[in-house]
Amino acid sequence: MTPKIHQIAPADTVAVVLQNLAPGDDARPGLTAAEAIPAGHKIALRDMAKGEKVLKYGWPIGVAAHDIKAGAHVHSHNLVTALSGELSYVYAPVAAKVTPISTKTFMGYRRANGRVGTRNEIWILSTVACVARTAQRVAAAASELYKGQVDGVYAFTHPFGCSQLGDDLNNTRRIMAGLAAHPNAGGVLIIGLGCESNKLDVLASAVEGVAPERLRTMSAQESGDEFDTAMRHVEALVAVAARDKREASPLSDLVIGVKCGGSDGLSGVTANPLVGCVADAVAGAGGTPILTEIPEIFGAEHLLMQRAASRAVFDGIVDVTNGFKRYFIDHGQPVHENPSPGNIAGGITTLEEKSLGAVQKAGHATVTQVLKYGAQAKDHGLALLEAPGNDSVSSTALTAAGATVILFTTGRGTPLGFPAPTLKIATNSDLAVRKPKWVDFNAGRIVEGQPMDDAAAELLSLVIDTASGQQTRAEQNGEREIALWKTGVTL
Numbered sequence: 001m002t003p004k005i006h007q008i009a010p011a012d013t014v015a016v017v018l019q020n021l022a023p024g025d026d027a028r029p030g031l032t033a034a035e036a037i038p039a040g041h042k043i044a045l046r047d048m049a050k051g052e053k054v055l056k057y058g059w060p061i062g063v064a065a066h067d068i069k070a071g072a073h074v075h076s077h078n079l080v081t082a083l084s085g086e087l088s089y090v091y092a093p094v095a096a097k098v099t100p101i102s103t104k105t106f107m108g109y110r111r112a113n114g115r116v117g118t119r120n121e122i123w124i125l126s127t128v129a130c131v132a133r134t135a136q137r138v139a140a141a142a143s144e145l146y147k148g149q150v151d152g153v154y155a156f157t158h159p160f161g162c163s164q165l166g167d168d169l170n171n172t173r174r175i176m177a178g179l180a181a182h183p184n185a186g187g188v189l190i191i192g193l194g195c196e197s198n199k200l201d202v203l204a205s206a207v208e209g210v211a212p213e214r215l216r217t218m219s220a221q222e223s224g225d226e227f228d229t230a231m232r233h234v235e236a237l238v239a240v241a242a243r244d245k246r247e248a249s250p251l252s253d254l255v256i257g258v259k260c261g262g263s264d265g266l267s268g269v270t271a272n273p274l275v276g277c278v279a280d281a282v283a284g285a286g287g288t289p290i291l292t293e294i295p296e297i298f299g300a301e302h303l304l305m306q307r308a309a310s311r312a313v314f315d316g317i318v319d320v321t322n323g324f325k326r327y328f329i330d331h332g333q334p335v336h337e338n339p340s341p342g343n344i345a346g347g348i349t350t351l352e353e354k355s356l357g358a359v360q361k362a363g364h365a366t367v368t369q370v371l372k373y374g375a376q377a378k379d380h381g382l383a384l385l386e387a388p389g390n391d392s393v394s395s396t397a398l399t400a401a402g403a404t405v406i407l408f409t410t411g412r413g414t415p416l417g418f419p420a421p422t423l424k425i426a427t428n429s430d431l432a433v434r435k436p437k438w439v440d441f442n443a444g445r446i447v448e449g450q451p452m453d454d455a456a457a458e459l460l461s462l463v464i465d466t467a468s469g470q471q472t473r474a475e476q477n478g479e480r481e482i483a484l485w486k487t488g489v490t491l
Contacts, residue, residue, distance in 0.1 A: 002448055004028065005043055006269055009058030014042040014074050016056075016265055016347070018447050027071065034071040040265030040347035040411070040428070042074040054079055057268065059300070061353035074349070081350040083299055083336040085329060086322040091314045094306040097364030099284025104460070107246040107468035108253060108404075109183065113209035116253035117183035118404040118421060118467040120244045122146075122153040122237050124189045124230070125176055127203055128161030128196035131220050135191050138230040146234070149242045150186060151469075153234065156419055156482045161198035163491040169197055172484055174374025177206035178400030179482070180215065181376065184420060186241025187214045189233045194221030208376075213240050246469065252286030254467060255377060257398030257406040257420065258361040259292065261391040263339075264411025265347025266427040268357025271409035271443035275425060276363035277456035278407065278463060279382065283365035288377050290403055291362040292385040292394045294324040295338055299352030300359045304384060309368045316370030320386045327487070338389065342412050361409065373485060377402045391416055392483030399482075405467050407459075413438050417474025419482060421466050424473060425459070440473050 005015040005027045017040065021033040027043055037043055042056070048068040053060040065080045072078070108116040122142065124135045132155075139155035146153060156179060160172050176198070180188045188210065192200035204217050216233040223229040258275050260267060279289035291297075297304065301321045308314035325335045336351045348354045368381030374397070377383045387397035391408075395418040398406055406420050411427040413435045426432040429444035441462055446455055466472060474480070 006447060007045065008056060008269065011055055011058050013045055013048055013055045015045055016269055017041050017043055032071050034069060035073050037073045038347065042265070042347065042349070044068045044070050044072045044074050046070050053082075056353060057356040059352075059356055061299075061356060062350040075347070076344060076349050079349045081336045081352060083351055085335060086325050089302070089305055089318050091311055092306060093308060093314070096307045096366040097280065099280040099365065102251050102281050102285040104285070104464060105248045105250055106254060106464045108249040109186065109244050110247055110249065111183050112211050115183040115209070115402070116249045116404070117185070118469075119151045119184040120186040120241055121151045121184055122187045122189070122234055122241060123179065123182070123185040123419070124153070124155040124191060124234070125180060126155070126157045126161070127176070127190060127192040127198045127200055129157070129159045130162070130193045130196070131191045132157035134220060134226055134230065138227060138234065142231065142234045142238075146238045149238055154419070154480055156480070158482060158484050160484055160486065162196040164197050165489055165491065168486055168488045171374050172198055173203050173206055175396060175400045175484055176203055177208070178374060178376050178402075179419060180207040181210050182399065182402070182419070184404055186244050187237025188216070189230060189237060190215075190217045191226075191230060192217065192219050194219040250285065251282055252380065254282055254287040255290065255402045255404050256282055256287070256463065257290045257292070257395065257401070257403030259391070259395055259398065259406055260296075260358055260361060260409040261416070262410040262412035262414050263343050263346065263348060263354060263357065264427055266444070266447065267409055267411050268360055270446040271411075271425045271427040272357050272360040274443045274446065274452065274455055274459060275361045275407045275409055277452065278460050279361065280363035280365055281456070281460055283363065283382050286380050288380050288383060288402070289362065289365065290371075290377060290383045290385050290398055290401055291359070292387040292398055293358065293389040294320055294386055295328075295335075296351075296358045296389045297321065297355050298325070298335055299350075300355035303359055304362065304367055307365070307367050309366045309381070313367055313370060317367065317384060320370055320384065324386070346411050361407070371401055373397060374400060376400070388485060390483065392418070392481055393485045395422065396482040396484065405463055407463070409443070415474070415477060415479050416481060417472070417477070417479030419480060421472045422474045423462065423466060437477065438473055
């Protein structure tokens with residue numbers, strides 16, 4: 001019989017409702033629902049006084065705004081955040097969980113610089129919005145012309161690159177340089193206009209580790225026919241990339257980005273800890289999982305800080321956490337301006353609750369590196385990447401940092417895809433049944449009785465198959481987008 005509620009940690013004062021409860025329903029022996037409580041939301045396991053910390057995942061997710069009776073629905077009407085501004089932290093390392101080394105392999109494309117891609121595509125990047133449609137037209141034509149010779153020809157465009165100043169311009173350049181160096185691209189063409197702030201030659205010089213025959217640039221203003229010029233460049237890139245072959249590669253060569261979007265009350269029970277198991281397997285094999293969405297670690301940052309590989313890494317986590325809080329405060333916004341309306345409808349009440357569920361995607365491995373926005377992962381082991389929670393911005397940052405597969409958990413669903421193959425993992429079976437063309441894996445089976453270890457083994461196999469060339473739902477649907485983080489002034 002499927003349980004009606006799930007208590008995550010022994011100390012918790014609330015549990016997650018797994019199926020809709022009506023007033024008077026027995027939630028478990030000795031606990032009756034005092035009111036209607038939707039699936040994914042929280043039920044009080046005991047009486048709580050006003051001002052008392054409410055516990056989920058074994059940690060506070062806020063405080064009771066009023067007295068709460070056992071069996072009551074616990075949500076935004078009676079639970080409030082305790083988050084405010086920047087905090088001081090104490091370095092107190094705790095030994096991270098050791099994951100047995102996996103001997104599994106995937107079939108990847110080994111590049112000359114040692115990085116291994118999961119796709120062999122031609123990427124067309126634009127320096128500025130003015131040539132975005134040019135890049136898209138070239139990609140569409142080349143996709144048909146060179147079908148079967150490479151894994152695809154794709155354009156990744158954006159609305160920036162000119163009228164930008166300072167950090168915004170530098171960040172645009174860093175992200176585009178990271179994409180140009182990505183191992184999933186067997187060849188890259190960067191199309192510039194010729195008068196933009198994001199200068200073509202400066203951008204090209206920022207691209208690291210790419211063989212000259214795999215990186216081409218052109219200025220549209222200096223080309224007699226920019227379309228024909230671009231097509232000739234793509235022809236030359238395809239001739240090089242078409243020689244590439246997949247070869248067996250260990251999991252130590254795999255870089256996975258972990259991300260959540262449209263989360264619900266089951267995210268921290270099913271899909272996120274499931275992805276954490278895969279992240280542990282990859283990190284244990286010497287690979288690199290990357291966690292981002294810094295605003296969605298507020299209230300759970302201590303769980304990452306205690307697993308820092310060194311004092312320097314700990315300081316990096318403190319800096320990026322407090323730095324993001326300052327970013328909110330400087331713009332006159334509270335640090336807890338999250339969860340989203342969809343999160344709240346799905347049962348998530350406070351940012352602490354969302355964060356404690358979100359960080360589970362990182363598993364239990366040691367944090368070995370902290371990356372600023374636009375930086376690329378250089379070391380193995382779990383990385384923390386600076387980026388906002390926005391799905392498109394953070395997933396683009398994950399790709400630019402080197403992720404060759406993205407694991408994207410969702411409770412409400414989204415069709416979005418990104419430059420790296422993106423697997424959508426549903427937190428609940430209802431979503432998986434309703435949106436089979438969006439969802440790649442159903443983690444909802446975990447609350448229906450499937451052991452977490454069995455589900456993790458299945459998901460890891462799917463990751464390996466995807467890394468070896470099997471298309472994701474987003475790839476099948478042609479969903480591939482990028483987005484850049486804008487923080488400053490536009491001229």
